[in-house]
Amino acid sequence: MSEPVPELSLPAKKKGKKKRKTGSAAATPAADEADTAGNDAMPSLGLPSKRKKRRKKKPSADSEAADGADNGADDGAAGGDKDQGTFVAATGEEYEYGTLLSRAFATMRKLNPNIESGNKQLQLEAPVLMRVGTKKTGFVNMLSICESINRSPQHVLSFMLAELGTTGTFSGNGRLTIKGRFQVKHIENVLRRYITTYVLCFNCKSSNTQLAKEQRLTMIECGSCQSRRAVSTISSGFQAQVGRRRKR
Amino acid sequence: MSLEQDFGVTFDPFQEAQNELVGGDVGSYVHIRIQQRNGRKSLTTVQGLTPKLNFKRVLKALKKSLACNGNIVEDEENGTVIQLQGDQRAHVQEFLVNEQIVDAQNIKVHGF
Numbered sequence: 138m139s140e141p142v143p144e145l146s147l148p149a150k151k152k153g154k155k156k157r158k159t160g161s162a163a164a165t166p167a168a169d170e171a172d173t174a175g176n177d178a179m180p181s182l183g184l185p186s187k188r189k190k191r192r193k194k195k196p197s198a199d200s201e202a203a204d205g206a207d208n209g210a211d212d213g214a215a216g217g218d219k220d221q222g223t224f225v226a227a228t229g230e231e232y233e234y235g236t237l238l239s240r241a242f243a244t245m246r247k248l249n250p251n252i253e254s255g256n257k258q259l260q261l262e263a264p265v266l267m268r269v270g271t272k273k274t275g276f277v278n279m280l281s282i283c284e285s286i287n288r289s290p291q292h293v294l295s296f297m298l299a300e301l302g303t304t305g306t307f308s309g310n311g312r313l314t315i316k317g318r319f320q321v322k323h324i325e326n327v328l329r330r331y332i333t334t335y336v337l338c339f340n341c342k343s344s345n346t347q348l349a350k351e352q353r354l355t356m357i358e359c360g361s362c363q364s365r366r367a368v369s370t371i372s373s374g375f376q377a378q379v380g381r382r383r384k385r
Numbered sequence: 386m387s388l389e390q391d392f393g394v395t396f397d398p399f400q401e402a403q404n405e406l407v408g409g410d411v412g413s414y415v416h417i418r419i420q421q422r423n424g425r426k427s428l429t430t431v432q433g434l435t436p437k438l439n440f441k442r443v444l445k446a447l448k449k450s451l452a453c454n455g456n457i458v459e460d461e462e463n464g465t466v467i468q469l470q471g472d473q474r475a476h477v478q479e480f481l482v483n484e485q486i487v488d489a490q491n492i493k494v495h496g497f
C-alpha cells in the first residue's frame with residue numbers, strides 16, 4: 138500500500154476516534170458530504186458507512202473531484218493534514234498528526250493481518266424491480282439478496298410488507314410480488330432499514346450475525362464480538378382500510 | 386436508585402432496550418406509516434399517541450397546518466389512530482416534535 142491510502146481510508150473506519158482527535162471540523166463535513174452524495178447518486182445498494190469508506194479510498198481521482206466540488210471534502214481528504222497539530226517527541230523531533238496516524242494503522246495492519254477481513258462491510262446488489270400489471274411490483278432478486286445478508290426470505294418479506302403497508306407473496310420462480318407501485322429507491326430504503334435493525338451488530342456493526350428465537354424474543358447474535366441483543370418483533374401495526382370495503 | 390447516587394448516572398443506559406423489549410415495540414413509540422392507495426394517492430397513519438391526548442384538537446390542528454383531511458380511527462389493538470390524506474410523514478413528524486407532543490426519539494417513521 139502506498140503512503141496516503143491508509144490516511145484517506147481512515148475517517149470512515151474509525152470515525153469516532155478520528156473525530157475526537159481532530160476536533161471534528163475537518164471530518165464531519167466531509168463525511169456528511171460523502172453520505173448525501175452517495176444517497177443521491179449511487180444506484181447500487183450499499184450501507185452508508187461503506188460508501189464513505191469507498192469514496193475516500195480512491196485518493197487520486199476522487200479527492201481531485203472533491204477539490205472542485207466543495208471545500209469540506211477537500212479539508213477532510215487531502216489538505217487537512219497540514220493544519221493539524223504536530224506532536225513534539227521527547228527527543229525534539231516533530232511528527233505531523235497524519236504521519237503518525239498512518240504509521241499507527243500501518244503497524245496495526247502488519248501485526249493483525251486479519252483485522253481487515255473482520256471489518257469487511259456488507260455490499261449488496263441493487264434490487265431489481267419490474268412492474269407486474271399496473272398495480273403490482275415484482276422484486277426479482279429478493280432471494281439472492283436474502284442469501285447475501287443471511288436471513289430467511291420470510292423474515293425479510295414480513296418486514297418489507299409491514300414497512301410498506303401492503304401485501305405480497307412469492308410467486309413461482311423465486312420472485313416476490315408486492316402490491317402497489319414501488320421504485321428501486323423505496324425498496325432500497327426498506328432493505329437498508331432492515332439491515333440496520335436486523336443484520337448489523339449493534340456493537341461492532343459487523344454483518345456476521347444470526348437471529349435466534351428465545352422464548353418470545355428474537356435475539357440478534359454477533360459472530361464477531363459475541364454480543365447478543367433483543368430486536369423488536371415485526372409488527373405491521375394499524376392497517377387502514379384502503380380500496381373497496383368488504384361486505385359483511 | 387442507589388445506582389444513580391453511587392455513580393451519578395444521569396441517564397438510563399438501558400432505556401432504549403426496554404422500550405423495544407416489551408413484547409415488540411408497541412409500548413412507547415409513535416409509529417408514522419404510509420399506505421399506498423390507488424394511483425399516486427396515499428394515506429398516512431399515526432399510531433401510538435398517548436390516550437390522554439385530546440385527539441380531536443390535535444387532528445384539527447394537523448388538518449389545518451397540513452392542509453389535508455383526516456380522521457380518527459379507534460382500533461382494538463392499536464388504540465386511537467390518526468389518519469391523514471396524502472404522504473404527510475415528514476410533516477406529521479415535524480408537527481409532533483414542534484408541538485412537543487412526542488419526543489423526536491420516540492417517533493418511528495415507516496415506509497419507503
Ligand SMILES: [Zn+2]
Pocket residue numbers: 338339340341342343359360361362363364
Ligand atoms: Zn458484534
